[in-house]
Amino acid sequence: MILFLTILVLVLAGLLVFLVYTLLDINQQLSYIVKNDTNAELVSTSKIFFIRQLLNLNNQLIQKNKKIHQKHWNNEKQFNHSLSNLSHDLKTPLTVSSGYVQLLLKKQNDPNTYELLKKTETGLSTIENYLSYLMEYTLIHEKKLQMEFELVNVTQLLQEEAFVYYENFLAQAIELSFDLEDNLLLISDLTILKRIIQNLLGNILKHGQTRAHFTGKKEANCILLTVKNDSAQPIDENENLLNRFVTNDRSRQNKSTGLGLNIIKELIKLLDGDIELVTERSSFQINLSIPIRSDTLSYVSAD
Incomplete structure (x- = not known):
């Protein structure tokens, strides 16, 4: 038992x-x-x-x-x-x-x-x-x-898009300058990068004055893109400017919707990148960090 x-x-x-x-x-x-x-x-x-x-x-x-x-x-x-x-x-x-x-x-x-x-x-x-x-x-x-990924030369793309807007900057007497490393390459979606750059340039034309300066460099596994411009209006705060419908133009004299920076934010998120705003009373700076995919080097070598 x-x-x-x-x-x-x-x-x-x-x-x-x-x-x-x-x-x-x-x-x-x-x-x-x-x-x-x-x-x-x-x-x-x-x-x-x-x-x-x-x-x-x-x-x-x-x-x-x-x-x-x-x-x-x-x-x-x-x-x-x-x-x-x-x-x-x-x-x-x-x-x-x-x-x-x-x-x-x-x-x-x-x-x-x-x-x-x-x-x-x-x-x-x-x-x-x-x-x-x-x-x-x-x-x-x-x-x-x-998303559609391909090899993109960010240096060349930025210069080409800026050239398209050349007459607009000339008409508004805004001096555009660049300090970019040669051949900043990454595997990314070309359409998204174009829209980001176009919105950056459009933001300068809408809110900037006198001068704007672009810098671009490779750091670690990212491409760091910075644009700094003189602001047409004093900037009170920047905490919420990346949110939808938020604008520094309180009077709405330029019909600003407050969507431009939010669009840049949403587009950069699609690329797993980051965006940061740095503002002073009379200047405005946008810092973008775009990750370089691990297959970029092998793609360039194969090409």
Whole structure:
């Protein structure tokens, strides 16, 4: 009798150990599936009915969640694509309308009509600015779903984009200067980097005066990009300027939306980078840190 009970206890102890081991293994698998983007499902060599049932129900739940996630991803991608198309479709007639208004302004001699056309031009310009911000946020959401990486020369890209804005800086008498290391290379999304640089230049044109200076260098595993410009208005605080709809232009005289810096912040986050603002009473500095992907060197060597 004692022998029988001893054997029974040992069998039950062995079964308990096996169950604990099996559950720990399932827990590890489940933890991996939750933390990673994978098509894996739960597996076990156990033949115990309730273990098999547990695996089966969990796998059904995993499959159901994958289908929901895929459907949500497809819907979001389609929505962003439709929004992007709509934004472009709206931008074309706006640009044409602005062109017609400018032509009418040149040929208009009546002061009252001229003033009315000028207000129309200002309104169209404001709508176009908001539409541009809408397109930027659409891009951000699209890139969250899928990014396209390639080798980018940041030095060359910055100089090319600045050249596009040359006439604008000349018209506003802002002196633009550069201190960039040659061939600052990294693997990144070209579209995102372009938008970041364009928004930096646009921010200078909207809020800067007199001079602006860009510096760029490689430090450790990052490219550090800094732009410092004289500010057209005194800067009271910078803690919230990166937040959406926050602007230093309290009077809204330049129709600032407070979205430009927030867009730069969101775009730099997509690249796993950092942004820092350093302000003085009459100057404004933006520091960007963009990580260099580990495969950049091998990409350059292969190229």
